[in-house]
Amino acid sequence: MHPYLAHTQEEIKEMLERIGLENIEDLFSDIPSEILFKEKLDFPVGKSELEIRDILYKLASENKSTLEYTSFLGGGAYDHYIPAIIPQLLLRQEFYTAYTPYQPEISQGTLQAIFEYQSMICELTGLQASNASLYDGATAAAEALFMAYEANKRKTFIINDTVNPETKKVIKTYLDFKGLSYVEAKSKDGLLDIDNLKEMLDSEVGAVLVQSPNYYGLVEDVEAIADLVHKNKSLLVQSADPISLGLFKTPGEIGADIAVGEGQVLGNTLNFGGPYLGYIACTKKLMRKLPGRIVGKTEDLDGKRGFVLTLQAREQHIRRERATSNITSNQALCALAANIYMAVMGKQGIQDVAKQCVDLSYYTAKALTANNNFKMKYNTPFFREFVIETPIKAADLLEKMLEKKFYAGIDLEPYTGSENELMIAVTEKMTKEKIDCFVKEMEACINE
Amino acid sequence: MNNYNALIIDHSRPGRRGYTLRNTEVDQIDLSEVFGSDLLRKESAELPEVSEPEVVRHFTNLSKKNFAVDEGMYPLGSCTMKYNPKINEEVAALAGFNNVHPLQPMSTVQGSLEVMYGLQNALKSISGMDQVSLLPSAGSQGELAGLMIIKAYLRENNQQYRNKIIIPDSSHGTNPASATMAGFETITIPSNENGTVDLQALKDAVGEDTAGFMLTNPNTLGLFETDILEIAEIVHGVGGLLYYDGANMNANLGITRPGDMGFDVLHYNLHKTFATPHGGGGPGSGPIGVKEKLVDFLPGHYIEKTDDGYTFSDNPKHTIGKVRSFHGNFGVMLKAYSYILSMGSDGLVSASQLAVLNANYLKESLKEDYVLPIKSVCKHEFVLSGLIEANGASTLDIAKRMMDYGYHPMTIYFPLIVEEAMMIEPTETETKETLDGFIIALKEIAEEAKTSPEKLKEAPISTLVRRLDEVTAARKPILTWK
Numbered sequence: 002m003h004p005y006l007a008h009t010q011e012e013i014k015e016m017l018e019r020i021g022l023e024n025i026e027d028l029f030s031d032i033p034s035e036i037l038f039k040e041k042l043d044f045p046v047g048k049s050e051l052e053i054r055d056i057l058y059k060l061a062s063e064n065k066s067t068l069e070y071t072s073f074l075g076g077g078a079y080d081h082y083i084p085a086i087i088p089q090l091l092l093r094q095e096f097y098t099a100y101t102p103y104q105p106e107i108s109q110g111t112l113q114a115i116f117e118y119q120s121m122i123c124e125l126t127g128l129q130a131s132n133a134s135l136y137d138g139a140t141a142a143a144e145a146l147f148m149a150y151e152a153n154k155r156k157t158f159i160i161n162d163t164v165n166p167e168t169k170k171v172i173k174t175y176l177d178f179k180g181l182s183y184v185e186a187k188s189k190d191g192l193l194d195i196d197n198l199k200e201m202l203d204s205e206v207g208a209v210l211v212q213s214p215n216y217y218g219l220v221e222d223v224e225a226i227a228d229l230v231h232k233n234k235s236l237l238v239q240s241a242d243p244i245s246l247g248l249f250k251t252p253g254e255i256g257a258d259i260a261v262g263e264g265q266v267l268g269n270t271l272n273f274g275g276p277y278l279g280y281i282a283c284t285k286k287l288m289r290k291l292p293g294r295i296v297g298k299t300e301d302l303d304g305k306r307g308f309v310l311t312l313q314a315r316e317q318h319i320r321r322e323r324a325t326s327n328i329t330s331n332q333a334l335c336a337l338a339a340n341i342y343m344a345v346m347g348k349q350g351i352q353d354v355a356k357q358c359v360d361l362s363y364y365t366a367k368a369l370t371a372n373n374n375f376k377m378k379y380n381t382p383f384f385r386e387f388v389i390e391t392p393i394k395a396a397d398l399l400e401k402m403l404e405k406k407f408y409a410g411i412d413l414e415p416y417t418g419s420e421n422e423l424m425i426a427v428t429e430k431m432t433k434e435k436i437d438c439f440v441k442e443m444e445a446c447i448n449e
Numbered sequence: 450m451n452n453y454n455a456l457i458i459d460h461s462r463p464g465r466r467g468y469t470l471r472n473t474e475v476d477q478i479d480l481s482e483v484f485g486s487d488l489l490r491k492e493s494a495e496l497p498e499v500s501e502p503e504v505v506r507h508f509t510n511l512s513k514k515n516f517a518v519d520e521g522m523y524p525l526g527s528c529t530m531k532y533n534p535k536i537n538e539e540v541a542a543l544a545g546f547n548n549v550h551p552l553q554p555m556s557t558v559q560g561s562l563e564v565m566y567g568l569q570n571a572l573k574s575i576s577g578m579d580q581v582s583l584l585p586s587a588g589s590q591g592e593l594a595g596l597m598i599i600k601a602y603l604r605e606n607n608q609q610y611r612n613k614i615i616i617p618d619s620s621h622g623t624n625p626a627s628a629t630m631a632g633f634e635t636i637t638i639p640s641n642e643n644g645t646v647d648l649q650a651l652k653d654a655v656g657e658d659t660a661g662f663m664l665t666n667p668n669t670l671g672l673f674e675t676d677i678l679e680i681a682e683i684v685h686g687v688g689g690l691l692y693y694d695g696a697n698m699n700a701n702l703g704i705t706r707p708g709d710m711g712f713d714v715l716h717y718n719l720h721k722t723f724a725t726p727h728g729g730g731g732p733g734s735g736p737i738g739v740k741e742k743l744v745d746f747l748p749g750h751y752i753e754k755t756d757d758g759y760t761f762s763d764n765p766k767h768t769i770g771k772v773r774s775f776h777g778n779f780g781v782m783l784k785a786y787s788y789i790l791s792m793g794s795d796g797l798v799s800a801s802q803l804a805v806l807n808a809n810y811l812k813e814s815l816k817e818d819y820v821l822p823i824k825s826v827c828k829h830e831f832v833l834s835g836l837i838e839a840n841g842a843s844t845l846d847i848a849k850r851m852m853d854y855g856y857h858p859m860t861i862y863f864p865l866i867v868e869e870a871m872m873i874e875p876t877e878t879e880t881k882e883t884l885d886g887f888i889i890a891l892k893e894i895a896e897e898a899k900t901s902p903e904k905l906k907e908a909p910i911s912t913l914v915r916r917l918d919e920v921t922a923a924r925k926p927i928l929t930w931k
Contacts, residue, residue, distance in 0.1 A: 003796045005532055005724075007880040008803055016810045016881065020826075028805045029704055031675055031826055036710050042703050043574035044567075047793030050536050057787060061545030063560035070557070074550040077774060084468060086505050088542065094519035095512035098533050101730035103525070103860075105919075106912040107852050110515035111729035114508070117457050120929040124494040130928050133730070136586035139774040167774040174748070174770030178597050178632045220488055248480065250490050263774075273561045274551030274775025275586070276732030288926065294730065299922035306454065307914040311922040317589070317626035318863070322635045327626035329589045334728030337508075344457045345467040345504045348496045356480070357473050363483075364475035382484045399554075408553060433474040 003047060065406075067271065071435050072408040073365075075386045075426025076216070077138065077165045078274065079266050081244065081354065082430050087268045087341050096337060101294070101330050105309045106301075111333060112308035115296040118340040125246045125343070125351070126260040127253020128282040133294035134336040135328065138263025139168040141279030142240055143175035144326060145259045146208055148283065148290045149236040150181060151325065155207030158183040161193045163215035164240065166416055172210075183210075191219045191379035191388075195226060202233045208259075212240040213249075216416075217424065218362075218386030219379055220249060227256035236287075243267055243280065243339075245384050247355035252282075259283045268342030269335050278332035278339060289315065292326030357429035358385040361436065365427045368440045374447055378422055386426040388413065392447050395423040401446040407439060453510040458930050460507065461497040467504050495931075514913055515729070516857050522883055526830045526860035526872025527621065527669060529699045529721035531804075534791060537725065537784035546783060551775035555760050561779060562759035566752040568786040569736075572717055575698075575797070577708020578738030582747040584777040588696060589623045591716025591735030596631035597769040598714055598739060598746040599661045599690045605746075605767055611660040611689070617646055619669045619864040621696060633660055640866055644670040644823045646680055655687045665694035666701075666710065667828035669864040669872070671808060673700075681711025690714065695735075698722045699876070700805055700828035703798035707738075714739045723785035734781035748772045803877035804829040807884060811875055814888045818895035822867055829876075835869030842898040842905045844869040849916065850897070850908035854890040 002008060008016075013025060022028065029037070048056070067080050074080075091097060095110060102108030102115075115133045122131040135141045146158050160172070162185040176182055186198045186209075193211060202209075209230045213221035223239055230237045238259045239252040244266045252260035265277040283291060289312060297311030317324040346354065366387050369375045378388035391398050395412040402409035413422040427436070480489060499507075516523070523530035540546070549558055569581045585591035596614065603611045614628040615636045625635045638654050641647040645668060655662075662684045666674045674680065684691050693707040693715035699722045701707070707715050719725050720733035727733070739747065749771050750761035761776075792800060805828050812821065812831040820834040835844050848858035848871075860872040875884060897904045909915060 003792060003799060005534060005791070005878055006796075006799060006803055007878075008806075012881045013803075013806065016806055020806075020809045020813050022809075022826075025802050025806060028802070028809060028826060028828075029673075032673055032705060033675060033678065036678065036705055038577075038704055038706050038709065042571075042794035042797065044571050044789070044794050047796040048790050050791070053536055053540070053787055053790050056790065057540040057564075057783075058543065058545075060560035060563055061540070061543040063563070064545045064549050065553070065557035066545050066548040067550055068544055068548050072550055072553075074552050076552055078551050080548070080550065082470065084501075086501060090505065090508045090512075092538065093509065093512040095515040095517045097538075097726040097728050098518040099515045099729045100523070100525060100528055100530060100727040104516075104848070104852065104858055105917050106849070106909050106914055107516035107857065108514075108729075109913055110511040110513065113456070113511055113514070114729075116928075117930070120456075120458070120931065121494075121496055123929045123931065124496055130926075136590060137774050140586070140590075140772070165774075167771070170771040171773060174597065174772055175630075177770065178600060179630065180632055220484060222488065224487070246490070246494065248490055249484075249488055251494075254491070270547040270780075271550050272547055273549045273558065273779040274777065275773075276734075276778040276780050277774075278732075288928070295926075295928060297922040298927040299918045301914040301917045303915055305914055307917045309917050309919050309922050311919065311926055311928075313923070316622075318622040320626075321622050322625035322629045324622070324626040324629075327589045327593055327623050327630050328587075329623055330587060330727075330730040330733060332586075332728075332732045333730035334726075335732055337729065341504065341508060344497050344499060344507070345501060346496070347461075347466060347468070347498050348493050349466055349498065350468045350470075351496060352493065353468075353470055356478075357470060359478050359480070359483075360473050360475050363478050364473075382488070403554060403557075408550065408557075411552060429470055429473075432471070436475075 070406045070408055071439060073410045073425045073427060074408045076411045077167055077263055078271055079426060079428055080271060080430055081266050081428050083268055083270065084345050086345060087338050090341055091334060091338060097334055102310060105307060109307060112296050114337050114340055116298060116308050118336045119296060121343040122280050122282050125243055126282040127251030128260055129285040130288040130291060131282040132291045133296060133331040135279035135281055135293055136332060137277045137279045138261065139171035141261035141281045142168050142210060143172045144292045145238045145261045145281060146176065148259060148287060149208035151290050152236060152287060153207050155205055156181050157205045158208050158210060159186050159201055159206055160210040161186050161188060161212060161215060163188050163217055164212040165216045191217050192381055193221055198226060199229060206233060206235045208236040208238050210238040210240060214242060214245055214384040217379065217388050218383040219381050220384055224255040244355050247351035258287060264339050267339035269338050276332055276335050278335035290325060293328040294331045354429050361431050362387060362427035365436050368436065369443060374444060385428065386424060388422055388424050391421045391423050394420045398446055402442060405442050407442060456930055457497050457507050460499045460503045463498060465498040465500050467499050467501040521855055522879055522887055523857040524859050524873045524875050526874040527696050529874060529876055531724055531876040532878035533724055533726040534788060537787040540787050541780050541783050559758050562752055564783050564786050566754060566759050568782050569752055571789045572736055572738060575702060576715060576738045577706030579741045580744045580751060581736055581738045582749060582751055583736045583782055584749045584772060585735040585737060586773050586778055587731065587733035588716055588718040588735040589627060590772055591737045592623055592627040593630055594748045594772045595692055595714045595716055595737050596627055598743050600631055601746045601767060601769045602743055603660055611658055613658045614660055615654050615662045619866050620663060621669065621694060624663045624694060644672050645674050646676065648676060648679060651680065651683055655683060655689060659687050659689035661690040661692050663692040663694060665697045667697050670823055670832050671827035671830040672823060673828055677710045696721060697829060700801055702801040704801050714743055719781055719785040724788040725781050725784040732778050732781055734778040800877045807875040807877060807879055810884060811873060815891055818892055830872060830874035832867050833871040834867050836895055836898055838899055840898050840902050842902055844871050846905035847894055850894050850905045852909040853911045856887060856890060
């Protein structure tokens with residue numbers, strides 16, 4: 002028998018006897034024979050653990066990871082420092098082999114961890130309520146617009162055209178099937194054009210979603226539109242990178258009603274795109290419209306503090322077709338990573354990480370543009386990521402740099418139509434030495 | 450550490466820290482000069498100020514307040530809480546998989562793509578579907594994507610008037626919630642006295658407005674829908690599509706295939722059937738499979754093998770659009786693939802057989818003390834309806850008492866069509882001794898209900914906290930430590 006299974010033939014026989022059957026196949030005798038699968042599944046028989054190691058270690062080595070290559074890739078997933086304690090603690094079996102805390106008396110670990118996560122997300126965003134996390138930043142943005150729709154029943158939304166294209170795609174899918182839609186507010190010099198937004202606002206607009214820092218890394222003045230949006234009786238949603246909130250004004254201070262973002266940067270590995278987590282936080286007023294799991298503090302029969310899943314009347318297992326969302330679980334283990342990250346980095350660490358991203362990305366931008374071979378596309382303040390204009394096609398430059406073992410950035414041609422724009426992300430993990438080498442090689446590539 | 454009862458913020462003292470960063474060796478940017486003070490945060494976020502050992506001790510102590518599969522039996526019905534193999538964690542932690550950016554060039558991610566390709570093909574074979582997309586993040590999102598595909602397909606065929614999704618009253622709560630999110634109206638039909646689809650009710654419900662019918666087979670009572678071919682004929686006969694909810698696939702591996710039963714679209718739950726850990730509520734992964742006519746509507750690329758290696762397909766012609774960023778929960782896919790390699794085409798069949806054997810063994814052993822509403826042979830799970838001699842003890846009381854006996858309770862009060870429902874799914878990885886211990890515990894609880902019912906009413910008494918006040922928690926929500 003396979004090592005994950007324990008039954009001996011003798012035991013199987015005893016168990017069948019109690020059931021009153023002779024053969025294990027008899028357990029399936031109710032199934033019409035024309036749908037019984039009579040062939041073999043189309044893949045090999047079980048392999049030993051040694052063989053699995055051989056296969057998967059080899060496949061891992063066939064990837065060119067960001068440890069082997071120097072990466073300046075961002076675009077919604079960032080290579081930040083992950084403290085060693087995070088992967089260690091995530092391997093506590095009590096966390097990772099448990100399920101959704103349906104039975105609070107024996108799930109206080111998971112429940113308290115979520116409560117702490119919610120508390121720290123509220124600290125970062127300056128808002129009053131957070132859920133237990135969503136699938137990723139993109140679905141969190143879509144769910145935020147659904148919340149707005151539930152609040153004011155208006156069917157159109159405005160987003161800045163510099164929202165992450167991955168997020169745009171997901172929002173479009175989610176809205177489309179509910180008969181809702183969005184329009185894009187144009188940007189001017191990379192930033193939201195407020196005059197253009199003013200013209201677009203009307204009584205059909207349920208919410209305005211602004212990503213800041215936007216896709217190009219530029220920091221938007223979201224506060225400047227808050228009154229405008231609220232006078233129109235629309236909701237203001239800010240999509241904000243959580244690391245950036247170590248430095249920049251919070252969605253709460255700005256007057257946003259809902260904040261969302263990609264939580265990968267909080268202690269989660271790149272992992273080829275997932276699993277990540279999306280955070281969503283909102284004002285107290287909108288709390289009961291949040292999708293997904295929420296944990297609240299309470300007391301047990303003896304008056305001892307404890308935590309429970311709460312406000313469950315919003316959820317699918319109670320309200321079925323009238324639920325605020327179909328989401329069932331959250332991204333609990335990813336949220337636990339985020340929780341540990343926020344705890345161990347803490348009040349000062351989140352600022353230091355954000356500041357180092359600024360220092361290193363500004364250093365990179367300055368060094369790259371020093372000889373005027375590369376030019377800054379935008380002359381506005383940016384966070385961690387910036388766009389340069391390249392003298393040769395960005396795609397060609399990327400290919401040349403790849404040969405030198407660099408992931409030099411993201412070619413923006415699919416999004417801007419220009420073949421000469423490259424987006425570069427620099428986190429606190431990057432060293433001056435690597436940046437200097439990168440700049441030298443970039444210069445060399447265009448002179449080849 | 451039973452009495453550990455601190456929040457991480459309780460350990461915070463000004464000036465403590467739990468991290469180090471290197472000196473960047475570059476010029477320090479003056480933030481207010483570059484950004485202007487208007488854009489900057491006025492006050493720091495009040496995150497904890499704690500040392501590294503305190504953080505480790507805090508979360509280790511928190512972990513001890515959880516019950517988990519590695520400790521004992523966790524028979525949550527429809528959740529498939531099977532053993533989570535450790536080799537899967539080992540390979541998923543490999544640097545070569547972990548440190549890969551989703552936007553790297555194809556030539557640099559061949560290892561990851563091969564994993565996805567292998568998983569995609571195994572899932573196709575297991576379900577009998579023609580193509581699979583690994584993109585959706587969880588079962589519920591797979592369900593949503595699958596329903597969007599149905600809608601897009603009908604739209605493409607100028608059948609927008611088909612706006613009703615039919616759902617049995619025994620279905621998972623996500624079914625109607627997903628249907629609403631995909632912009633459908635739902636019709637709920639009652640089950641018959643055997644707990645399966647009432648064919649007459651289905652015939653009465655279908656019509657020219659039918660978009661589709663959602664079903665999990667075996668259903669939530671653990672019963673195989675033996676009329677499935679007739680059900681498919683009824684639904685297809687009026688032009689509707691058939692959706693398979695893969696939550697209960699652990700009964701089917703290599704034995705029956707949804708594709709052979711007439712289903713057009715389905716989702717898998719990798720965190721259930723394919724042994725990836727539930728993580729305290731995620732991350733899961735919910736790939737979807739479709740028949741040929743729906744391939745053009747998939748939410749994003751799938752993996753193709755070419756002469757130049759593995760690559761993403763072009764976006765399907767009529768794609769519904771992406772339902773999440775990048776390529777899905779790769780880390781979860783990797784663990785599921787490792788599981789499939791280990792079990793193989795032969796081991797998966799044994800897994801389903803033993804899952805069904807275990808469920809029937811429990812069912813037959815408990816029916817003298819607990820109400821068994823449907824007597825016929827079950828599949829991977831079954832549903833009881835409280836105690837035969839309840840003496841005032843509810844299913845909730847029984848569940849709470851089980852904790853004192855060291856077991857995680859079963860799923861309770863679901864499916865909604867069974868009073869005092871106790872939905873039990875033991876999975877194949879529980880030994881006979883464990884099942885026997887579970888049977889004895891439930892029999893003792895049945896005896897206690899007769900002789901000392903207060904033991905059930907007061908339960909649990911051995912846990913770190915006793916029953917919690919959920920009513921006040923919902924009425925006056927306290928969601929943060931502030």
